[in-house]
Amino acid sequence: MMGRTIFIDPGRCIGCQACVSACRECDSHRGKSMIHLDYTDEGQSVASLPTVCMHCEDPVAPCAEVCPADAILVTADGVVQQADTTRCIGCANCVNACPFGVPKIDLQAKLQLKCNLCYDRTAYGLAPMCATVCPTGALFYGTAEELQAERPGVQVADSFVFGESEVRTGVAMVVPADRVQWPVPGGLPVVEINGKDVRR
Amino acid sequence: MTADSRTPEPHAVVPIDPSLAPPGTRAFRDAGGIPADRWHADQNGETLVPTHCCFCGVQCGMYLRVDRGGKVFGVEPRNHDINRMRLCPKGVNAYQQVNHPDRLTAPLMRRSRDEPLREVSWDEALDFTVAEIRRIQQAYGNDAFGLLGGASLFSEKTYLVGKFARVALKTRHVDYNGRLCMVSAAGANKLAFNIDRAGNPFSDILLTDCLLIAGSNVGECFPVMTQYVWGARDRGATLIVIDPRETAVARTADIHVALKPGTDSAFFNSVLNVVVEEGLTDEAYLAAHATGWEEVRAKAAEYPPSRAAEICGIPAEQIVQVARAFGRAPKAMAWHARGIEHHSQGVENCLTVINLCTATGNIGKPGAGYGTITGQGNGQGGREHGQKSDLLPGGRSINNEEHRRQICEIWGIEESELPPAGTSMMEMVWQMQRREIRGLIGICNNPFVSLPNYRVVKEGYDATEFHAQFDFFLSETAANAHVVFPVTSWAEDDGVMANAEARVVKHNKAQEPPPGVRTDTWVMCELARRLGAGDKFAFTSSREVFDELRIASAGTVNDYYGITYERLEETGGIAWPCPSTDHPGTPRLFEDGKTYHPDGKIHLQVVEWHPPMDPYDDEHPMTLTTGRTVAHFLSGNQTRRLGALVEQTPRPWAEVHPSHGFRNGEPVRVVTRRGSEVFPALVTEAIRPDTVFIPYHWPVPTAANALTIDALDPRSKIPEYKVCACRIEHAERIDEVPAPPVAPGHVAYPETQVSRTDPLPPTSPQGRGTSERS
Numbered sequence: 001m002m003g004r005t006i007f008i009d010p011g012r013c014i015g016c017q018a019c020v021s022a023c024r025e026c027d028s029h030r031g032k033s034m035i036h037l038d039y040t041d042e043g044q045s046v047a048s049l050p051t052v053c054m055h056c057e058d059p060v061a062p063c064a065e066v067c068p069a070d071a072i073l074v075t076a077d078g079v080v081q082q083a084d085t086t087r088c089i090g091c092a093n094c095v096n097a098c099p100f101g102v103p104k105i106d107l108q109a110k111l112q113l114k115c116n117l118c119y120d121r122t123a124y125g126l127a128p129m130c131a132t133v134c135p136t137g138a139l140f141y142g143t144a145e146e147l148q149a150e151r152p153g154v155q156v157a158d159s160f161v162f163g164e165s166e167v168r169t170g171v172a173m174v175v176p177a178d179r180v181q182w183p184v185p186g187g188l189p190v191v192e193i194n195g196k197d198v199r200r
Numbered sequence: 201m202t203a204d205s206r207t208p209e210p211h212a213v214v215p216i217d218p219s220l221a222p223p224g225t226r227a228f229r230d231a232g233g234i235p236a237d238r239w240h241a242d243q244n245g246e247t248l249v250p251t252h253c254c255f256c257g258v259q260c261g262m263y264l265r266v267d268r269g270g271k272v273f274g275v276e277p278r279n280h281d282i283n284r285m286r287l288c289p290k291g292v293n294a295y296q297q298v299n300h301p302d303r304l305t306a307p308l309m310r311r312s313r314d315e316p317l318r319e320v321s322w323d324e325a326l327d328f329t330v331a332e333i334r335r336i337q338q339a340y341g342n343d344a345f346g347l348l349g350g351a352s353l354f355s356e357k358t359y360l361v362g363k364f365a366r367v368a369l370k371t372r373h374v375d376y377n378g379r380l381c382m383v384s385a386a387g388a389n390k391l392a393f394n395i396d397r398a399g400n401p402f403s404d405i406l407l408t409d410c411l412l413i414a415g416s417n418v419g420e421c422f423p424v425m426t427q428y429v430w431g432a433r434d435r436g437a438t439l440i441v442i443d444p445r446e447t448a449v450a451r452t453a454d455i456h457v458a459l460k461p462g463t464d465s466a467f468f469n470s471v472l473n474v475v476v477e478e479g480l481t482d483e484a485y486l487a488a489h490a491t492g493w494e495e496v497r498a499k500a501a502e503y504p505p506s507r508a509a510e511i512c513g514i515p516a517e518q519i520v521q522v523a524r525a526f527g528r529a530p531k532a533m534a535w536h537a538r539g540i541e542h543h544s545q546g547v548e549n550c551l552t553v554i555n556l557c558t559a560t561g562n563i564g565k566p567g568a569g570y571g572t573i574t575g576q577g578n579g580q581g582g583r584e585h586g587q588k589s590d591l592l593p594g595g596r597s598i599n600n601e602e603h604r605r606q607i608c609e610i611w612g613i614e615e616s617e618l619p620p621a622g623t624s625m626m627e628m629v630w631q632m633q634r635r636e637i638r639g640l641i642g643i644c645n646n647p648f649v650s651l652p653n654y655r656v657v658k659e660g661y662d663a664t665e666f667h668a669q670f671d672f673f674l675s676e677t678a679a680n681a682h683v684v685f686p687v688t689s690w691a692e693d694d695g696v697m698a699n700a701e702a703r704v705v706k707h708n709k710a711q712e713p714p715p716g717v718r719t720d721t722w723v724m725c726e727l728a729r730r731l732g733a734g735d736k737f738a739f740t741s742s743r744e745v746f747d748e749l750r751i752a753s754a755g756t757v758n759d760y761y762g763i764t765y766e767r768l769e770e771t772g773g774i775a776w777p778c779p780s781t782d783h784p785g786t787p788r789l790f791e792d793g794k795t796y797h798p799d800g801k802i803h804l805q806v807v808e809w810h811p812p813m814d815p816y817d818d819e820h821p822m823t824l825t826t827g828r829t830v831a832h833f834l835s836g837n838q839t840r841r842l843g844a845l846v847e848q849t850p851r852p853w854a855e856v857h858p859s860h861g862f863r864n865g866e867p868v869r870v871v872t873r874r875g876s877e878v879f880p881a882l883v884t885e886a887i888r889p890d891t892v893f894i895p896y897h898w899p900v901p902t903a904a905n906a907l908t909i910d911a912l913d914p915r916s917k918i919p920e921y922k923v924c925a926c927r928i929e930h931a932e933r934i935d936e937v938p939a940p941p942v943a944p945g946h947v948a949y950p951e952t953q954v955s956r957t958d959p960l961p962p963t964s965p966q967g968r969g970t971s972e973r974s
Contacts (some may be wrong), residue, residue, distance in 0.1 A: 009451065012426075012430050013448075014287055014420070014423060014426055014448035014449070014830075015419070015448060015830075016289055016419065016423045016830045017289050017830070017831070017848050018286075018287055018288045018289045018291070018292055018418065018423065020289070020844075021289040021292040021845075021848075022287070022292050024844060025274060028962050042864075042884075043858070043864065043883060043885065044883075044885050044886075045446070045451060045883050045886065046446060046447060046448050046451055046845040046882070046886055047451065048448075073378070074648060077299050126633065128276075132277045132285050133277055133286055133287040133288075133291075133292060134423040135283075135287065135288050135426055135427060136286075136419075136423070136427055136430055137422040137427055137430060140898055150434075152434070174246060174696040179963030182836075196472065
């Protein structure tokens with residue numbers, strides 16, 4: 001099973017775009033957000049869904065596979081990096097290849113930009129900026145076990161079928177749990193307030 | 201490097217219980233909430249100043265990133281107890297206003313409204329202001345000059361506003377924009393419990409079995425609180441949402457009651473009716489802890505579900521469902537906000553919620569109780585220390601002789617010198633219209649956008665002979681003033697705020713103010729000195745004001761005496777009452793079963809539903825209701841200048857049901873008895889067919905508040921923003937979104953800017969106009 005990664009939980013998303021703003025604060029692409037925030041059922045519902053790079057594992061990163069300039073590096077820990085600016089030719093092959101519609105092209109700079117899982121943060125053990133600030137936990141960074149400890153019963157999905165092709169990803173979607181009563185501390189860790197344990 | 205050496209003196213590092221960190225943040229845990237070693241903090245030579253967000257009543261902890269030159273340039277999440285590193289888009293972008301090029305850096309002045317504002321020296325602006333105060337007060341009496349404060353100010357400054365009005369200006373006319381916020385809840389809580397605050401901390405939400413949210417779009421107005429709501433849902437709590445719109449939280453609720461705006465008290469009376477009928481009341485609790493139950497029960501009997509369903513426009517079964525879910529839950533909680541408070545019976549609406557909680561015995565226990573969700577950052581603290589027209593510091597009543605005597609002793613004035621109670625914010629505007637108030641100082645508020653019935657507000661302000669405004673951006677209201685004082689932003693001064701849990705938190709100064717900018721404290725003290733009251737205002741820092749505030753609140757219900765700056769830095773926040781420096785604070789009220797009434801009981805109040813003040817007729821058959829959007833804060837004076845937030849929600853819209861035949865983005869004219877405006881239609885099934893929604897953060901000609909009615913709740917004097925009669929029509933063109941009063945400055949990320957007159961309609965029911973696409 002996957003290691004520390006992002007889990008996307010659409011059932012918790014409130015569409016606030018804190019992740020979009022936070023992504024702009026990331027030092028590796030400051031000022032540009034690499035997150036897509038989609039409203040999936042406009043006119044009927046307020047449902048929304050954030051998409052970050054899914055960091056495809058199998059087949060390994062279609063964007064990297066089709067890159068004619070060999071600019072997209074996949075690191076040993078499975079992170080698909082944004083294109084190396086010294087190699088990228090801005091051809092947009094990666095944009096066309098990505099089944100999730102993730103990479104963007106900066107037309108002026110003729111360079112590709114995409115989520116690199118906040119490598120400047122995650123390499124030091126920090127959560128990516130988007131998952132850190134997400135006010136609802138719709139973007140969660142950690143292991144599947146940590147996720148399930150916090151949200152008992154949820155399952156995760158990391159393979160997606162596009163026609164005859166199946167793509168397995170390093171970032172996973174959360175499948176809601178059946179409705180069951182879970183004891184405290186399901187959900188967030190229970191907090192002590194001014195030294196008083198509120199669980200009693 | 202240790203955590204201590206990373207944080208600049210004098211700010212102590214807040215010790216954080218590592219077990220509170222959400223998973224995925226191990227490095228933060230290991231470093232006590234400070235980014236791990238060898239990270240960019242070192243590389244950039246920056247420091248991280250622990251503070252809190254300037255915006256809403258959650259008061260999320262955050263670090264401001266400060267560069268080598270001492271300038272704020274970024275934000276870093278902070279693992280504070282309240283928010284556990286979470287931030288909403290306003291919080292993420294808040295730092296951008298600190299060094300925004302639109303900042304006012306010199307006093308502006310003009311002698312008449314025909315002239316343009318010009319930059320002047322501080323001496324000239326202060327001299328002119330003092331001369332005008334003297335001229336108006338000598339000609340028309342002390343009460344001809346008014347003062348309007350703000351609930352975004354630190355508590356120290358709100359204390360000074362109240363003292364400045366009564367001691368330096370000697371006027372009875374002082375009030376604040378929290379009057380537009382949660383005073384209905386305050387009034388109800390005072391009547392029932394004799395204490396004006398939420399009963400439970402946010403973390404109690406995680407412990408409840410049934411969470412009822414009434415009139416609060418938590419996902420947009422209080423996004424960080426959503427984590428507690430989802431936490432409760434994770435462990436199986438039933439979620440009930442009362443809201444005419446299907447908001448993000450309502451979408452996932454077990455029961456979403458989309459009632460007609462303005463019918464909340466009928467609904468809650470009816471829920472209580474079913475609770476009684478089904479024997480779900482806690483009679484033992486009521487007998488021991490409440491008065492007035494017999495009368496309340498008799499009134500509830502007049503609201504069977506069949507009657508309430510007709511008034512509220514909902515199925516009667518929903519009322520039964522809500523009553524059973526709430527009444528049968530072992531622990532149930534109710535949180536409410538402006539949706540039930542912004543009404544001409546706002547206090548009564550809140551009282552019906554208290555009646556329900558009390559009748560089911562859900563008061564003062566972990567996971568059981570009530571909460572009010574404040575809007576402004578210091579909406580709670582802003583009224584506790586004398587900024588409200590009828591209150592003295594410590595929440596004392598200005599009509600109580602004993603309370604007056606106590607405060608006069610602390611302030612060193614004769615009781616005869618202390619003016620009586622004044623009028624509320626909207627009433628002061630009416631007095632300005634009638635020329636009973638001829639001069640006004642406004643401190644960090646923007647009534648041109650935030651008050652209802654814009655035409656009346658404009659007339660009132662235009663009728664004043666002198667108007668001065670404190671602000672750090674030139675708001676729509678400041679643009680009308682004779683004098684504008686450029687004051688500090690929240691990152692440039694120390695101070696405390698009280699959040700929606702009544703938890704007092706400390707904001708720390710992160711950078712020096714820009715040259716030419718002074719603190720609000722300095723300006724008020726200097727004005728007082730020039731008015732001859734300098735000895736009562738010899739404050740040089742927030743700490744000195746806070747120490748006087750602590751003494752002034754000692755022994756009252758709102759007791760801050762035991763709260764010190766040092767303790768706030770050590771604990772990350774203390775809930776009042778806190779009477780001594782070894783007292784842990786009071787996060788949860790009534791744990792001993794006693795309220796703050798002399799008899800220790802909950803005083804239940806009978807509530808009769810009555811229709812809203814603006815009657816429906818054939819011309820105006822629909823309901824207009826207003827609210828917020830997640831990207832903007834209140835009048836938008838701050839957030840409408842930040843590129844990322846403008847891009848997210850560039851303009852207001854009118855949310856209408858598909859049954860009216862509009863297509864998405866078509867111009868829709870909304871007509872009320874106050875006027876009409878044209879917005880792009882946002883056609884969605886997430887709203888009642890008889891209701892139209894417009895967010896209110898924009899000035900005319902796209903101001904929701906040009907349409908709303910200035911009817912007030914008779915007790916709390918809160919305006920009835922949430923319901924007025926209207927009709928909708930097809931229109932030719934959409935009103936343009938006005939530019940800010942000064943040209944939009946360069947924001948941190950120019951590539952994210954969009955045109956402020958962007959004709960595109962919003963594309964989603966939440967009104968977030970532009971989702972990110974490549």
